[in-house]
Amino acid sequence: MEKRLIKKDALTGIIGKIAVDTTVYAPVKVEDNVLFKVLEKGDEPLVTFANSKNAPKNFFFPRSEVMLRYTRTTKGMEFSGGEKEAGEAVLFGVRPCDARSFVLLDMLFDQEKYKDPYYIDKRQKTTIVSLACAHPPYATCFCTSVDGHPVSSAGADVLLVDLGDQYLAEFITAKGEKLLKYFGDAKADAAADQKKEAIAAQAEKEIKSHIPAKAIKPILDVNFEHPFWNTIYQKCLACGTCTFLCPTCHCFDITDEMKYGDGRRLRNWDSCMFPMFTKETSGHNPRTSQKERWRQRTMHKFKYYVDNFNAISCVGCGRCVMYCPVNIDIRKIVEDISKL
Amino acid sequence: MQNPYIPYPVEVIKIVNEVDTKDIKTFRFAFVNKEDEEKYKYIPGQFGELSIFGKGESPIGIASSPTQPGYVEFTVQKAGVVTSALHEMEEGTRMGLRGPMGNSWPIEFLEGKNIVIVGGGFAFTTLRSLINYMIYGENRKRFGKITVVYGARNPGLLIYKEELEAWGQRDDIDLNVTVDKGDSTWKGREGFVPTVCKEVAPSSENAVTVICGPPIMIRFTLPVFFDLGFSKENIITSLEMRMKCGIGKCGRCNVGSKYVCKDGPVFSLAELDKLTKEY
Numbered sequence: 001m002e003k004r005l006i007k008k009d010a011l012t013g014i015i016g017k018i019a020v021d022t023t024v025y026a027p028v029k030v031e032d033n034v035l036f037k038v039l040e041k042g043d044e045p046l047v048t049f050a051n052s053k054n055a056p057k058n059f060f061f062p063r064s065e066v067m068l069r070y071t072r073t074t075k076g077m078e079f080s081g082g083e084k085e086a087g088e089a090v091l092f093g094v095r096p097c098d099a100r101s102f103v104l105l106d107m108l109f110d111q112e113k114y115k116d117p118y119y120i121d122k123r124q125k126t127t128i129v130s131l132a133c134a135h136p137p138y139a140t141c142f143c144t145s146v147d148g149h150p151v152s153s154a155g156a157d158v159l160l161v162d163l164g165d166q167y168l169a170e171f172i173t174a175k176g177e178k179l180l181k182y183f184g185d186a187k188a189d190a191a192a193d194q195k196k197e198a199i200a201a202q203a204e205k206e207i208k209s210h211i212p213a214k215a216i217k218p219i220l221d222v223n224f225e226h227p228f229w230n231t232i233y234q235k236c237l238a239c240g241t242c243t244f245l246c247p248t249c250h251c252f253d254i255t256d257e258m259k260y261g262d263g264r265r266l267r268n269w270d271s272c273m274f275p276m277f278t279k280e281t282s283g284h285n286p287r288t289s290q291k292e293r294w295r296q297r298t299m300h301k302f303k304y305y306v307d308n309f310n311a312i313s314c315v316g317c318g319r320c321v322m323y324c325p326v327n328i329d330i331r332k333i334v335e336d337i338s339k340l
Numbered sequence: 341m342q343n344p345y346i347p348y349p350v351e352v353i354k355i356v357n358e359v360d361t362k363d364i365k366t367f368r369f370a371f372v373n374k375e376d377e378e379k380y381k382y383i384p385g386q387f388g389e390l391s392i393f394g395k396g397e398s399p400i401g402i403a404s405s406p407t408q409p410g411y412v413e414f415t416v417q418k419a420g421v422v423t424s425a426l427h428e429m430e431e432g433t434r435m436g437l438r439g440p441m442g443n444s445w446p447i448e449f450l451e452g453k454n455i456v457i458v459g460g461g462f463a464f465t466t467l468r469s470l471i472n473y474m475i476y477g478e479n480r481k482r483f484g485k486i487t488v489v490y491g492a493r494n495p496g497l498l499i500y501k502e503e504l505e506a507w508g509q510r511d512d513i514d515l516n517v518t519v520d521k522g523d524s525t526w527k528g529r530e531g532f533v534p535t536v537c538k539e540v541a542p543s544s545e546n547a548v549t550v551i552c553g554p555p556i557m558i559r560f561t562l563p564v565f566f567d568l569g570f571s572k573e574n575i576i577t578s579l580e581m582r583m584k585c586g587i588g589k590c591g592r593c594n595v596g597s598k599y600v601c602k603d604g605p606v607f608s609l610a611e612l613d614k615l616t617k618e619y
Contacts, residue, residue, distance in 0.1 A: 067345050070393040076434035077393040081346040114587040114602065117343045224596075224616045251591030254345075254584045258394035265393070270590070278592055280582045281420035286595075286618050296618075300591075307597035 002171040002180055003188035011160070011167060014182050015045050015092055023089040025059055027052050036091070050137030051095045051317065055247035057105065059091055060122045063244075064268045067118070067254065072261035086122040090179070092129045097143045097315040099130045099155035101247030107309040108250055118267075127175050130156035134199050135206055140318030142209040142331060148316050150207065151200035163195045211331045212338040213302060213312055219340050220303040224295070228340055232333055233294040235326045240271035242320035242328070243297070248313045251277070272296050298333060344587050347391040347436025348376040352429055353411060360496030363418040364462050365427060366403060368411045369437060380437075382406055384469035385445035385578065385606050389586050390414060390426060391436030398422040399583045399601070402440060403465040405472035407479065412437065415465040415499060441586040442605050445470050445550060446576065454484035456542045458561060460533050460553025461492050466578060467552050468500055471507070480512060487542045491518040491533040491557075495526045516540050534560040544569035550576045562609070572609035579605045579612075579619055595619050 006014065018024055019039045026045035027034050033053045039045055070079035102123065109119040133141070133150035143150060153159040157176030161168045168188055171177045243249040253270035256263060270277060273293050279285040287293050305313035314330070321329050354368035367390075371377040382388075382402055389397040398420070404413035418427040429435070445466070455474065459467045467490075474483045488507070492498045498517065507515050518529040518536045529536060533553065542549075549565050551558060558577065565575055581593035581600040588602035596616040598604065607615075 072394075079347075079349075079393055079436070081343055108589060111588075114344060114589065116589055118345075250589070252584070252589075254397065254590070256392075256394050256396045263394045267590075270592070272591065278582050280580075281423075286581065292618065296594075299596075300594075304594065304597040 002177055003192070004169045004171075004180070004183040005163075005186045005188050005192055006167050006169060006183055008162075008166055010184075011047050012045060015039070015047075017182055018090055018092075018179065023087060024092055025056070025089060026092040036093075039092075045092060047093070047131070049093075051098070051319075052093075053245070053319075053323075055098050055101060055245060055317065055319065056091060056094055057098075057101060057247050057250075059089070059126060060102070060119050061105065061109070061250060061252075061269075064266055065118060067265045067267055069262070069264045071263075086125050089122075089126045090129060091126050092131075094128055094130045094156065095317070096130055096132060096150055096152040096154070096156070096159075097141075097148050097317040098247050099128055100143075100148050100152065100315045101317075102128065102155040104248050104305075104309075104311055104313055104315070105250060107311065127157045127179060128155060129158040129160065129176075129179070132159060132161040132200075132203070134162045134203055136203055138318050138322065140209060140321045140331075141207055141316065142211055142213075142318060143316035144204060144207050145209070145211045145213045146312045146314045146316045147214075149200070150203040151196070161196050161199060163192060163199065168192050168196050209318075209331060211334045213314065213316075213334050216302055216334055216337045217306050219337055220299055223337075223340055224299070226340060228336065229291050229295045232298075232328070232336075233290040236273070236290050236294060236328060237326055238273050238275065238290055238293070239325060240273045241323050241325065242330075243271040243273055244269060245319040245323055247315050247317055247319075248301070272300070298330075298337075301330075302334065302337075344438070345585070347389070347397075347438045348380065349373065349434060350412075350437045352431050352433045352435070355429070355431055358415060358499040358501075359462075363427070364415060364499060365418075366413055366415045366499075367426065367429075368404075368413045369435075370411050371437075372434065377410070380412065380440060382412070382440035383444035383447060384473045385466050386440040386442050387466075387586075387605065388412070388414065388437050388439030388441060389583075390416070390422065391438055392422050392425050393436065395425045396422045397438070397584070398426075399441070399586060401466040401469075401578070401605075403468055405469045405476065407473055407476035415462065415468075417462055438586060441601055443603065445606055447473075450474075450548055450550075451482045452484065452546075454543070454545070454547040455486050456547055456549040456565075457486070457488045457490075458533060458537060458549060458551040458553070459488075459490045460557040461497065462499060463552040463554065464490055464499055467550060468503065470550065471513070472503075475507075475510070475513065484546065485514065485542075486512065487514040487516070487540060489516045489518070489533060489536050489540055491520070491531075491536065493520045495519050495523055495528075514540070532560070533557050534564050537561055537564045538567075541568060544571075544574070548574045548576060552578055572613060575609045576606060577609070577612075579607060581619060 024039040109116040301313040349372040350369035356366040584590040588599040593600040
């Protein structure tokens with residue numbers, strides 16, 4: 001694996017140079033939030049930030065995406081498929097938890113039999129540059145409980161690790177190596193590797209939140225019906241914030257909209273927290289209350305995804321914990337389930 | 341990469357009003373591009389997404405049999421936005437069709453066995469596909485005795501009336517059509533489906549029951565088949581859930597870990613027992 005060392009203050013310049021040649025999505029400050037956006041001339045990408053408010057999944061799975069367009073003609077509806085294909089891009093500054101979400105989303109969108117061309121096209125053309133968490137930013141960070149690590153390269157094409165006075169850049173994949181030319185020629189030595197290992201060990205120690213996420217699968221297997229489910233949903237407002245901010249939530253709706261003979265079919269993010277999500281035309285709804293919806297969300301992440309893909313569908317970013325307006329905490333739910 | 345979200349263009353070539361209440365019609369579609377028909381290879385029990393631009397999509401079981409080339413048929417009840425728009429359509433209209441989706445009736449498993457088909461009301465569509473498949477030409481030899489029990493609330497609500505007539509003429513199907521309540525012209529059987537199943541009493545010896553109908557009918561019919569000695573492995577049904585993508589991505593039609601759209605819609609009772617009761 002190719003490794004380079006760069007001076008700390010060189011990083012924004014490097015990103016700027018990449019942005020001249022290709023589209024770069026990077027974290028920037030927008031009012032009081034850190035958000036990923038397309039880097040335009042004059043934009044300063046953030047290199048020291050906690051994490052973005054939104055998960056960067058929207059670059060592969062946009063909140064709203066055109067699937068096809070159609071026009072009414074005298075011969076009926078003429079339609080053409082999809083958006084124009086995505087261009088090459090670099091997604092810079094992804095935290096390891098969020099980078100890992102792409103590995104989890106690949107399992108769903110890029111299956112053997114059923115492939116999702118919209119997701120796959122953008123995913124394949126985007127190079128992910130991760131920024132390791134030398135100091136995990138939040139008390140709510142729990143990536144190590146769900147197979148993640150603050151200095152993990154899972155899902156990344158390039159991993160940047162802050163060594164204090166410089167960055168270590170590891171070029172994980174062939175796609176990542178295409179960015180080598182921007183990173184100068186100071187090869188990393190064994191000392192840099194050792195430093196990285198020490199930082200990784202320290203970062204792991206700084207994660208204070210630990211939950212038995214992997215232990216609850218056998219408990220969930222046999223407790224679909226349990227009084228516990230009556231206790232977690234009551235204060236839920238069904239606002240959907242948790243699912244919209246979640247890096248691994250992937251549920252979507254497909255809707256048509258039409259105006260003056262021109263129309264399009266869109267897919268929009270949807271949420272299992274919404275009553276309409278499963279409501280059928282007849283009026284029947286298999287998930288009648290927020291209790292069933294919370295059970296679904298919990299089961300989907302910690303049991304169903306494990307059944308289907310052998311992976312927990314949670315990366316431990318903590319967004320749902322931080323931004324839930326009524327302070328529902330998935331960590332507490334997991335903890336409580338482990339005691340059933 | 342074939343884009344599974346892009347429908348094949350199809351043309352409505354025939355519309356049949358199935359019932360007196362005029363809210364159930366069978367739509368026959370022909371593919372606008374002949375090569376698409378080759379790609380749309382289906383097995384009885386699968387479904388498709390009927391795609392109406394400007395309205396949306398609706399997942400509907402395929403009512404025709406692959407032994408009927410040149411077209412695909414869907415029997416649709418007028419209910420929501422898409423199906424209402426469909427019911428307004430005339431022959432010659434073009435729209436879209438996705439699929440085929442889902443697993444299917446387990447044809448290989450059914451081969452060499454006696455088959456009991458039980459249908460109620462308008463949930464007879466993919467069963468019709470299966471019957472037409474099994475009785476087609478040389479296919480008939482691959483299956484044992486075929487018993488059909490089909491019921492509707494009244495004679496006017498029976499669908500596929502001409503076909504029922506034709507099947508009734510054959511000596512290789514034991515056809516039992518029943519209505520809950522007949523009218524002045526009805527000469528056939530009266531009685532609920534569970535009762536008729538009890539009367540017909542098909543042997544469970546080397547036999548499989550394939551059942552589709554309203555939940556209330558299924559609830560009362562299953563005990564009849566248990567009493568006849570049918571095991572849960574040998575009773576097969578098809579589920580419905582709200583769906584969008586049809587390929588296990590949009591996340592709404594799961595029952596436990598299984599997606600009805602891609603792991604179903606067909607399940608045996610033994611398989612359903614292993615799933616959560618959330619449907």
